[in-house]
Amino acid sequence: MTVITTFKEKRREKQIKYERSVLRDLSINTLKERVKHYFGSTNLASSFAMNTGIEEACYDVALEAFLLGAKFSKFGYHGENPDDVRKRCFKEEKHLIDTLYNFLLYWGNGQEGTMSESLYYLCEQYIFVWWKEGFDKGQRRHKLRLH
Numbered sequence: 079m080t081v082i083t084t085f086k087e088k089r090r091e092k093q094i095k096y097e098r099s100v101l102r103d104l105s106i107n108t109l110k111e112r113v114k115h116y117f118g119s120t121n122l123a124s125s126f127a128m129n130t131g132i133e134e135a136c137y138d139v140a141l142e143a144f145l146l147g148a149k150f151s152k153f154g155y156h157g158e159n160p161d162d163v164r165k166r167c168f169k170e171e172k173h174l175i176d177t178l179y180n181f182l183l184y185w186g187n188g189q190e191g192t193m194s195e196s197l198y199y200l201c202e203q204y205i206f207v208w209w210k211e212g213f214d215k216g217q218r219r220h221k222l223r224l225h
Contacts, residue, residue: 099224100148101141103215109137116204117182132185136204139178143205144212146170151216160213167209175205 113136146167153163164171179201183194 097145097148100145100212100215100219104141104144109140112140112204112207113137116200132182135181136178139174139205140208143171143174143208144215146174147209147212147214148216148219149212151213152220154213154217155220160210163213164209171205171209175201178205 110133113133117136150163150167153166154160175198179198182197182201
């Protein structure tokens with residue numbers, strides 16, 4: 079007897095395999111440094127001293143943005159402009175930005191007050207940097223035929 083698998087299962091297995099291979103290029107030190115770089119100097123960071131829960135949330139969102147960029151890098155490899163590729167995943171990127179922003183607002187206990195707009199821009203920049211790095215790494219993998 080043969081095992082029957084569906085197309086969705088095969089696609090999901092292939093996606094997981096690709097994500098694992100892309101994430102091998104990423105270091106934990108880079109994650110930590112970027113969190114400190116983007117959120118270490120804000121009033122928000124000093125209010126709760128960047129506890130591990132907040133840092134882990136930043137790591138999770140960074141990984142998702144990195145994988146999103148890597149996933150859409152195939153369009154860049156085939157000649158599409160990175161700005162146009164970014165427009166393709168606008169909803170997903172916006173969701174990541176909003177998720178991180180709302181999480182930081184919730185755990186900030188309202189202490190950022192007037193700084194909430196600048197916090198949103200920080201979240202936007204943080205997500206973009208990770209998306210761009212994932213996009214570049216994914217493009218490099220496509221060029222080397224490692225996809």
